[in-house]
Amino acid sequence: xxxxxxxxxxxxxxGRTASDERVADLVGSPATSRRARAMADRTTTPxxxxxxxxxxxxxxxxSDGGSHDDAASAIEFGVHLAESxxxxxxxxxxxxxxxxxxxxxxxxxxxxxxxxxxxVDRGIPVSIDTMNAETAEVAVGLxxxxxxxxxGGTADADMAxxxxxxxxxxxxxxxxxxxxTMASLTDYADPVYDVLAELEHxxxxxxxxxxxxxxxxxxxxxxxxxxxxxxxxxxxSLTELAQLGHPLxxxxxxxxxxxxxxxxxxxxRKRDAATSIISxxxxxxxxxxxxxxxxxxxxxxxxxxxxxxxxxx
Numbered sequence: 001x002x003x004x005x006x007x008x009x010x011x012x013x014x015g016r017t018a019s020d021e022r023v024a025d026l027v028g029s030p031a032t033s034r035r036a037r038a039m040a041d042r043t044t045t046p047x048x049x050x051x052x053x054x055x056x057x058x059x060x061x062x063s064d065g066g067s068h069d070d071a072a073s074a075i076e077f078g079v080h081l082a083e084s085x086x087x088x089x090x091x092x093x094x095x096x097x098x099x100x101x102x103x104x105x106x107x108x109x110x111x112x113x114x115x116x117x118x119x120v121d122r123g124i125p126v127s128i129d130t131m132n133a134e135t136a137e138v139a140v141g142l143x144x145x146x147x148x149x150x151x152g153g154t155a156d157a158d159m160a161x162x163x164x165x166x167x168x169x170x171x172x173x174x175x176x177x178x179x180x181t182m183a184s185l186t187d188y189a190d191p192v193y194d195v196l197a198e199l200e201h202x203x204x205x206x207x208x209x210x211x212x213x214x215x216x217x218x219x220x221x222x223x224x225x226x227x228x229x230x231x232x233x234x235x236x237s238l239t240e241l242a243q244l245g246h247p248l249x250x251x252x253x254x255x256x257x258x259x260x261x262x263x264x265x266x267x268x269r270k271r272d273a274a275t276s277i278i279s280x281x282x283x284x285x286x287x288x289x290x291x292x293x294x295x296x297x298x299x300x301x302x303x304x305x306x307x308x309x310x311x312x313x
Contacts (some may be wrong), residue, residue, distance in 0.1 A: 053086030092129030247288030
């Protein structure tokens with residue numbers, strides 16, 4: 001097993017011991033495991049879907065690239081998302097939009113480290129959206145409780161080791177190829193059956209590397225190597241996707257396929273109403289979580305859904 005890396009400079013929080021706060025001790029420590037178990041408890045007994053607020057610390061994300069590409073504005077927006085109802089802030093430093101190229105781990109870490117550290121210090125739960133094991137390990141060392149990997153752990157062979165060692169929750173998303181090639185990889189005999197089979201294969205590979213079943217959340221990868229028709233088919237089949245036996249995360253927010261419902265040329269933000277409707281319908285299908293840009297809109301949709309279904313907060 002590879003030796004764990006550590007990150008210096010983490011700030012101590014009041015009321016915590018020095019050993020609990022040291023990043024070197026935090027990676028793989030009982031404190032991290034407790035946080036992961038607390039999040040996992042909600043995956044088995046949710047009262048409503050968990051809301052993951054999207055925080056892109058990037059200059060080129062498809063919806064809000066450049067809006068929060070410096071640490072100060074990103075932290076401010078992360079706090080705003082939490083105050084608007086996000087349960088977790090999903091911080092990403094690398095765009096995964098179709099056609100996006102890769103960046104270096106050093107650049108990714110420079111973008112996300114101050115943001116993750118500050119949000120965690122403020123007591124806000126954080127997920128790290130990354131395909132890089134080193135970035136994941138640093139973020140978990142700073143206090144992130146979920147690793148959200150759009151490659152499902154295939155982009156970096158060391159990712160499974162990091163997840164197994166630290167005990168955090170892991171979102172294994174379905175995709176094919178890379179951001180630059182996925183648009184050409186949409187040939188499915190049956191999108192629901194094929195996505196299920198490919199996710200099952202990915203989960204098996206993670207389990208073989210020491211990741212536990214309780215750590216795994218699955219994501220059908222709406223918009224990743226799928227046509228608009230395939231996206232709708234998957235969203236209409238969420239109960240079938242739950243057959244994998246793992247909590248399900250849906251990330252349809254502002255995706256390109258929603259543009260077909262709007263006037264030509266409408267900005268991605270105009271897709272928020274459609275996203276909120278998808279959020280309520282996904283809640284009805286029993287999903288664990290929703291990854292969204294418009295947290296307030298999704299929270300309102302879930303409040304209406306909860307009132308109608310008699311679901312407590």
